[in-house]
Structure formats: structure tokens, C-alpha cells
Amino acid sequence: MKEYQTITEISGPLVFAEVDEAIGYDEIVEIETAQGETLRGQVLESSEGVVAIQVFEGTSGIDQKASVRFLGETMKMPVTEDLLGRVLDGSGRPIDGGPDIVPEERQDIVGAAINPYSREYPEEFIETGVSAIDGMNTLVRGQKLPIFSSSGQPHSELAMQIARQASVPEEEAGEDDEGSEFAVIFGAMGITAEEANEFMEDFERTGALERSVVFMNLADDPAVERTVTPRMVLTTAEYLAFEKDYHVLVILTDMTNYCEALREIGAAREEVPGRRGYPGYMYTDLAQLYERAGRIQGREGSVTQIPILTMPGDDDTHPIPDLTGYITEGQIYVDPDLNSQGLEPPVNVLPSLSRLMDDGIGEGLTREDHADVSDQMYAAYAEGEDLRDLVNIVGREALSERDNKYLDFADRFEEEFIDQGFDTNRGLEETLDIGWDLLSMLPTEELNRVDEEFIEKYYREDVSADADEAETEATAD
Amino acid sequence: MSQTAQTVREDGVIASVSGPVVVARNLDARMNDVVYVGEEGLMGEVIEIEDDTTTIQVYEETSGISPGEPVENTGEPLSVDLGPGLLDTIYDGVQRPLDVLEDKMGSPYLDRGVDAPGIELDKKWEFEPAVEEGDEVGRGDVVGVVEETVTIDHKVMVPPDALDEGETAEVVDVKSGSFTVEETVAELDTGVEIRMRQEWPVREARPTVEKKTPRTPLVSGQRILDGLFPIAKGGTAAIPGPFGSGKTVTQHQLAKYADADIIIYVGCGERGNEMTEVIDDFPELEDPATGNPLMARTSLIANTSNMPVAARESCVYTGITIAEFYRDMGYDVALMADSTSRWAEAMREISSRLEEMPGEEGYPAYLAARLSQFYERAGYFDNINGTEGSVSAIGAVSPPGGDFSEPVTQNTLRIVKTFWALDADLAERRHFPSINWNESYSLYKDQLDPWFQEEVADDWPEKRQWAVDVLDEETELQEIVQLVGKDALPEDQQLTLEVARYLREAYLQQNAFHPVDTYCPPAKTYLMLTTIETLNDEAFDALEAGVPIEEIIDIDSAPKINRIGVQEDYEEYVDELKSEITEELRSLY
Numbered sequence A: 001m002k003e004y005q006t007i008t009e010i011s012g013p014l015v016f017a018e019v020d021e022a023i024g025y026d027e028i029v030e031i032e033t034a035q036g037e038t039l040r041g042q043v044l045e046s047s048e049g050v051v052a053i054q055v056f057e058g059t060s061g062i063d064q065k066a067s068v069r070f071l072g073e074t075m076k077m078p079v080t081e082d083l084l085g086r087v088l089d090g091s092g093r094p095i096d097g098g099p100d101i102v103p104e105e106r107q108d109i110v111g112a113a114i115n116p117y118s119r120e121y122p123e124e125f126i127e128t129g130v131s132a133i134d135g136m137n138t139l140v141r142g143q144k145l146p147i148f149s150s151s152g153q154p155h156s157e158l159a160m161q162i163a164r165q166a167s168v169p170e171e172e173a174g175e176d177d178e179g180s181e182f183a184v185i186f187g188a189m190g191i192t193a194e195e196a197n198e199f200m201e202d203f204e205r206t207g208a209l210e211r212s213v214v215f216m217n218l219a220d221d222p223a224v225e226r227t228v229t230p231r232m233v234l235t236t237a238e239y240l241a242f243e244k245d246y247h248v249l250v251i252l253t254d255m256t257n258y259c260e261a262l263r264e265i266g267a268a269r270e271e272v273p274g275r276r277g278y279p280g281y282m283y284t285d286l287a288q289l290y291e292r293a294g295r296i297q298g299r300e301g302s303v304t305q306i307p308i309l310t311m312p313g314d315d316d317t318h319p320i321p322d323l324t325g326y327i328t329e330g331q332i333y334v335d336p337d338l339n340s341q342g343l344e345p346p347v348n349v350l351p352s353l354s355r356l357m358d359d360g361i362g363e364g365l366t367r368e369d370h371a372d373v374s375d376q377m378y379a380a381y382a383e384g385e386d387l388r389d390l391v392n393i394v395g396r397e398a399l400s401e402r403d404n405k406y407l408d409f410a411d412r413f414e415e416e417f418i419d420q421g422f423d424t425n426r427g428l429e430e431t432l433d434i435g436w437d438l439l440s441m442l443p444t445e446e447l448n449r450v451d452e453e454f455i456e457k458y459y460r461e462d463v464s465a466d467a468d469e470a471e472t473e474a475t476a477d
Numbered sequence B: 001m002s003q004t005a006q007t008v009r010e011d012g013v014i015a016s017v018s019g020p021v022v023v024a025r026n027l028d029a030r031m032n033d034v035v036y037v038g039e040e041g042l043m044g045e046v047i048e049i050e051d052d053t054t055t056i057q058v059y060e061e062t063s064g065i066s067p068g069e070p071v072e073n074t075g076e077p078l079s080v081d082l083g084p085g086l087l088d089t090i091y092d093g094v095q096r097p098l099d100v101l102e103d104k105m106g107s108p109y110l111d112r113g114v115d116a117p118g119i120e121l122d123k124k125w126e127f128e129p130a131v132e133e134g135d136e137v138g139r140g141d142v143v144g145v146v147e148e149t150v151t152i153d154h155k156v157m158v159p160p161d162a163l164d165e166g167e168t169a170e171v172v173d174v175k176s177g178s179f180t181v182e183e184t185v186a187e188l189d190t191g192v193e194i195r196m197r198q199e200w201p202v203r204e205a206r207p208t209v210e211k212k213t214p215r216t217p218l219v220s221g222q223r224i225l226d227g228l229f230p231i232a233k234g235g236t237a238a239i240p241g242p243f244g245s246g247k248t249v250t251q252h253q254l255a256k257y258a259d260a261d262i263i264i265y266v267g268c269g270e271r272g273n274e275m276t277e278v279i280d281d282f283p284e285l286e287d288p289a290t291g292n293p294l295m296a297r298t299s300l301i302a303n304t305s306n307m308p309v310a311a312r313e314s315c316v317y318t319g320i321t322i323a324e325f326y327r328d329m330g331y332d333v334a335l336m337a338d339s340t341s342r343w344a345e346a347m348r349e350i351s352s353r354l355e356e357m358p359g360e361e362g363y364p365a366y367l368a369a370r371l372s373q374f375y376e377r378a379g380y381f382d383n384i385n386g387t388e389g390s391v392s393a394i395g396a397v398s399p400p401g402g403d404f405s406e407p408v409t410q411n412t413l414r415i416v417k418t419f420w421a422l423d424a425d426l427a428e429r430r431h432f433p434s435i436n437w438n439e440s441y442s443l444y445k446d447q448l449d450p451w452f453q454e455e456v457a458d459d460w461p462e463k464r465q466w467a468v469d470v471l472d473e474e475t476e477l478q479e480i481v482q483l484v485g486k487d488a489l490p491e492d493q494q495l496t497l498e499v500a501r502y503l504r505e506a507y508l509q510q511n512a513f514h515p516v517d518t519y520c521p522p523a524k525t526y527l528m529l530t531t532i533e534t535l536n537d538e539a540f541d542a543l544e545a546g547v548p549i550e551e552i553i554d555i556d557s558a559p560k561i562n563r564i565g566v567q568e569d570y571e572e573y574v575d576e577l578k579s580e581i582t583e584e585l586r587s588l589y
């Protein structure tokens, strides 16, 4: 392997070097500084005679005397089932003091696109035990469903609750697919050590660590490394899912930091920036991560992704949530207002969505009335929410009896349906029953999204009678 | 490849690689020539030539490719294979059949450097001649027919480039029986041999005689579309909306229920699972016109967001060229592209790698021109063989942040004649389809009225206008309600709000996932509207007769309007409901 001492330019995270052989695009590079430190990078552009290299650890310490080695291959992740229980850095090197990893295979981290013809449509319900998700935004195996949050919000608690609770049913049920075990892969990108510790403690407390792989790129780790961390994570996930039959849940946090790293590299390359300074190819880049979720025909396992992102300025039109929402199969909104009201989890269901819900629920999958209940609750909560603005202006007395019922519905929906606590694991039946408790506050004629047959079966006359009584009392006062 | 003589051209070598863009040296090429790049022979297309350097967009991943590797020129522009076998197939953006790729690659992942013909070369088709020896034929003329699917008879045509415009030739030989697409089925006295397979460069529109004013609706079975904002066969439409507002579901609904003969569905830079859903569902679903499986009239093009970006740029061209081919056979073709924004972004990405001067928001200056060239290929046409056929083009648009003032939405709106504006607020409250009735429009409305009057009801236009007026009035009244509450309005206005609510909840909303409601024939759309109008008229009579508004609003029969959508036997249901409403209201005074 040839060594070059031909660095011509160093700019931000980039190094340019002259070469006299053909270097492959995306190839891995090692740079040894004069101090003897070895840094790793990747070829971003390869021309005859000169290459541009992006250095993961950042370029500080590199000078023109540093030597450059091209490894002749693209970035690989050593994979093996033994990764379960291990903690690695953002480039996949163990940092838990454990033994060296003996890989079964070394896989390209870029990952080829799954042929859409070979995919299996995801429709297997995952019970997360969280009503806002199971009832209203159902998650299925192989889905990519991000959490849209903002800084200071309890998105990690929600993600941990899902990871903890989602793993239970399959093992209890111990169904026919004996081989399909559950694994969690956690990819931290630029989060604080404190946040990372919360996850680690939760993993240790619940014994989840032994069926987890943790990749840690923390806030003080190199920013450019963040562009490879999720690829390492997903390569491991694909291996475990599609070669070792695991149902893998991937949690990536925080995608915002990943995108910042992309922006930094783009700026250093003096690329024409896209919206708000982010690279024009960010959609494609994110798609190449998110689309690695899914199921494949003839394979047992699945890759389910829950990426977390903090929306700058809590603005979902910002390119990071915007492009994400265009790629993922829905999104769960963590809402600062609901959080300050003390709701746990503070999920705002209205802008939230699970695109794969429709095929994953219903008779034989969850329960026959699931879709209708969910639809009707959406409509009712939205109506109640609207009326809250009006009530501030005209007062409750000025509203009709009907409007008042919707206002009450919205309040109770938040208190009873959403605010279940981070430690409560609710079964789907319970979630839907609470749904019916709430819907029964409304007269049956209002339930125009629910099939008459289900109204017959599940509507609670006693609740609606109570509501009517309360109403008459209130108006009598 | 095609009949045109192949010129031998010089091959070159790679000078640099940056993502999907490769620069080659010493390559003798013309613009848009297809080339094979590197040792692995990755497919690419020439997009810029300057002196002795040629820039190529590569349709496959370029990791590991290095300078010095060879570049081979085919000397042919990017073309599609046309012939029987296009239907009931799923392609990537450069017309490689995805099932064949799975087979050849032996993996569920898309590997590179694997090519495959667009139509099966060794399959035999039963060719039935439509001409006899001695007949004179011109370009585009049908020389025979094969049954491509249970639904579609495939017309084998004289390729448009086989003869000059106006030129005819004598058929000197014509066969009958079982042939592959590469075998000669007819021969002309000019020496031209006609095969079932032809090629056509994707960036070039297939010739026609004339574009005509479209006068037939593309009936979609979606109430708000057929009822308020219809698109014509041969028309153009845009569906812009933020993520989650219903672009894809609307496109899928059109692909399932539109009364076109042929559907070309282009998944451009969107989700893999959405294409899988189509692949899974369409063979099972019935074409409402024929009862045959939907796939029998459908061709899918899937270049999902994680597939190479250059092939995303080409996939809409692949789609529209296939659409034109069936139009030439005299069919009504509808093409859905989801999403044209991803196509525009692919242009932007390539353009920025070429370091072209960026226009608005980094899009290349030719964005508007490309969009209009694409939509111009839609239309209702007199074909060169004397038949009539149409291509309707419906493009989803994905504006960043849902802001319609961005370049792709704006440039699209300048061209298309139907605008279905999706609205995130409606989607949040699960009002589906979330098409905003205040912002949307159709410029075909008036020219399609005669059809609806003839086929559905004489007063179709008046009924539509009535609904639009009520909805307009509601919008105005809602502004007042926001300030003072509903009860402060005069009683007649309260009643209008109530009627408008039924229009919104029963008529405008339609559940794509309900087995019955998902498809609403125009007759049902009409009856639903007249039922709401009955309520309106009877209720206003009652109000005038002095019945208090609360009693009117409270009648038991009115909420049944919301159930019309899910009724299979809607005629009977509507009849009964109308009399029930009338009786109940009249009994109040």
C-alpha cells in the first residue's frame, strides 16, 4: 500500500491530496499525523491526480507532512451476533473494555437499496403499550416512525418506554416464529453524555443491554463521524434482521446532529447550499438511511426505525423534520405545551401519523373497531381543540350543548387517554376501551365515522347518560 | 438496438468521480448517449460535453469506481423498449424489470452493473394480423394485434420512424401465429421489417397529428374530484401538499379507479413500501370497468428515494414514453407521477454537481422548461394512424415546508389545468381526502359539463354550483363564528352552516380504506348531493314556517346522510332517506 505525503490543502473537515494512482470514490483513507495519531477518512471526490478526503475525527493536528494511506476498499462494518451486549464508539470500535470483536462478515456500510419488488409490506402490529401510539398511530414491524421533538422535551423517555414495552408480547406469546428474537440497536449522534447515560441506565436496569448494541458518538466526539454512525448502526441492524432473524428496533438520536454534520461537510466543500444552508442532496442522503427499515420476503426478521430529531425552533417546516416527514412512514409529535401541562407522554396526536396503520389494524390483527375508533377520536379531539380558541373569546355559556361536549371530550382525551405515564404499559384492549369511554360522551349520531355495528356493540349508554346528566346540571346552574 | 445504423464511436476513460456524476476523457459522444462506465459497466447518460471532457450521470451507485477505468459508448440515446409485456410489470427508472433484477442478482438488494431488457425477449405472443399482403400502410398503422393481458389488446404498429410523414409502403409479407418480440411479423416493400418490439428515446415525444380540446372526464370515483374539480381525459393536474396530506393515497385512488384504459404509475423518489403496496394490492383488486385484475392495465415504474438519483431524473420520461406508446394504439392512458418534486430535486442535484448557474432555490434555470415539456406530452390527440388517444398526467408535488410559493409548485401551476390543493389542517382532523375546496380549481369544468349532463343528470352543473355556493358562504360565516360563536348568528345562517357541515362530512370526505366508500360512481356522487339539497330546501321551508332551528337540526334522519357513502345499494337508500327527511321536517309544522 502506497503512502503519500502530498497534502495540498486542508479546509474544515476536508483534506486534498495529490495521488499518482487511481483511487476509488468512497474509499477509506488513513491519515497519520506527525504526532503519530491515526485518523480515518473517506474519499469524497476522486479525480486523476487529486482526491478530496473527508476526515471523520476532524482535521486538527493534520499538517502537510501527514501521511495518507488509501485502504483500497469502502467503509465496512464487522458484524456478528456477538455484537449484542456491546458498546461501541461512533465508528464501530468497542469502548466497553470487552474482548475484541471477531467478525463473521465485514459488510459495506453504504448498504444497497432494497429492491421494492423484494420487500414484504409491513403489517404486523407492535404493541408499544402507549395509547397515543397503539390506539391512534399504530407502529408495525419494519416501519420507520420518527419522533419529532424539540430540545428539553422527554423524547428519550418515550423512546425508552417504547423499546422497553415493545419487546414484551412476542416473547410472552412465544409463537411459531421461535427464531425471531427482539434486539435493540441504539445509535447516539452528538447527544450529551447525560442523555446517553439515561439510555444506558435504562438498558442496564431492564436487562435490555444483553440484547442491544450501542453505538456512541457523543457531543464532544468528532462531528464528521456522525455521518458514518447511522450507517454502522443500520448495517448491523440489517445483518441481525435479515441474516439472523431478529426483530430489530433501531433508535437513532439525534438526527438533527447528523444533518448538522452533513451541512458542515457541504459548506467545507463549498457546495451550492439548498434550503437554509443544508445540502441539496439531504433528502437523498436521509432516504438512504430511513429506507433501510423494512421487511424482506422470505426473511424472518425486520428492521423497525425510531429516529429522534429535535426540531430547531420547534418548527416542523425546518428542512430536517420536513425532509424526514417526506421519507418516513409517519411521525410522532412531542409537544412542548402538552409537556408543560404535565402529560406523559406529551404526544400531540393531531399532527402525528402512522402511514402503515391502516393495513396493520382491524379484525384479526388488532380489533375490528380500531380504525373507526381512532378516526372518530381524531375528528372529535380536533373539533374540541378548535373550540378551545373560541371558548377563550366567548366563554362556555355562549357555546351550544354539542360544542360543550366536544370541549369536555378534548380535556378528558388528554387526561385519560394520552396521559398514561412513562411507566404504564397499556394493552390494546384497554386503550380501545378507554377510547369507547370517551366516545360515549358524545351522542351516537355524532359518531359518523364508526360503523353502526360497532356502536351497537361497544357504545356505553351509561357513560352517555352520565354526560347528559352532568350537562343538564351544568346548564341548570 | 433500433433500426438506425450504429456509428462506431471512440471509448474513453474516467477522469473523475463525484457521487452520481462522472467525468470522462477522450470519449466521442453525443448528448444523451447511453454509456457504460467503469469495469463494472454501470449505466449512464451523457449530459454535458465540453472540448474533450464528457460529463455523465450514472444510474447506479458509484462507490469504489476510480479514475482511469474505461467508459464505453453505445452511441444510442436513452431509450425504452416498447412492445407487449410492458403491462403487469414493475420497472426501475431506466426500465429494468425489478423482478428480473431480483432474479439475476440473486439478492433482495439492488446490485449494480446488471442490465436487463425492458420486455421479455424470448416470450412468444400470439400475433393476429390486421393487414394483408398488398395493403398500403403509413407510419403508426396497426399491422396486427396480440392479447397482451386479459384486459388489453396490444396493437403492433409501424414504428413512427420507419417511414416519413405522409409516406406509405406496401405490405409484402405478413405473418400469423406465435412469435417473440424480436421476430419479424410483417415486411414492407421499402425493406422495413416490423417486429413487435420497437425502441423510442425517452426524452423525445412520439409524434402525433394534432392536440384536441379534451371533452371527456377522467372519472375517478372520488366525489370531490368528479363532483367539484374534474380532470379531463388528456388533461393535466397537480396535487401539491405537505407530507402526510394525502398525495400518495389520492394517486393510488386514481390508479385504482380512474376510468382510463391504461395506468402508468411512476413512483419517483418516494417510499419503497408504497410501491410494494401497489405490487401487492393491484393484482388482487378489480378494475371497476372490466372486473379483471388491476395489474392487467397497469405498468409501474419505481425509482424509490434510496435508489440512484440519476435514474430518478429519468423515470418520469420512461413513464411518459410508455404512456404515449399506448396512446398511439388509441387508448386513454393516465399517468401518475409521485412525486414530481423529487424529479425536480434530482435535476437540481445533478445540476449542482455540474456547477451550473443555479436559479431560484438552487434549481437549474431550465426547471420550468422541463416541467412544461413533460406536461405538454399529455393531451387528447389525433394519432398518426388516424386513431384518437389520450395521455392524462397527474403529478404530485411535495413543497418544502408545505409552502406553495416554492418554484416547483409555482412552475407546475403555470402549466396544469387542474389544481387539487392538499391541506395539512384538514389532514390533521382526518378530513380525507384533504383537498381544500376553496383553493382547488379545474379549468376543464365547463367543457366537461355536457358529458356529465348526458351521462348523469341534466342539472349536474347547477347542483355543483349550489354546493360551491353553500361552501363559500360557510367559509365567510366561519370567520364570524370564530369571533362570536355560532349561536350569535341569525337562524338562517345557522342552518346554512348545518347544511355545509353535511357537505363537508358526507360529500367531500371519502374514506379510501372503506370497501364501499373508496369508489363512488358519478351517479352516487350526484344523488348524495341532491339528498343534501333536499335537506337544505326542506329545512329552510320549515324555518320559514316558524319551526325553531334546534328542532330542525335535531331531526333523526339527517345524520343518515353521512352513511350514504358506505351504502352499496345507494339508490334505494337515498330514495328512502329523502322521503324520511321530507316527512320528518314537514311534520314539525
Ligand SMILES: Nc1ncnc2c1ncn2[C@@H]1O[C@H](COP(=O)(O)OP(=O)(O)O)[C@@H](O)[C@H]1O
Pocket: A353, A354, A355, A356, A358, B241, B242, B243, B244, B245, B246, B247, B248, B249, B250, B432, B433, B434, B510, B511, B512, B513
Ligand atoms: N382518502 C383518504 N382516506 C383515508 N385516509 C387517507 C386518505 N388520504 C390520506 N389518508 C391518510 O393520510 C395518510 C397520508 O397520506 P399520503 O397520501 O401518504 O400522504 P402524502 O403522500 O401527501 O405524504 C395515509 O396514510 C392515510 O392514513
Ligand SMILES: [Mg+2]
Pocket: B247, B248, B249, B270, B338
Ligand atoms: Mg406520498
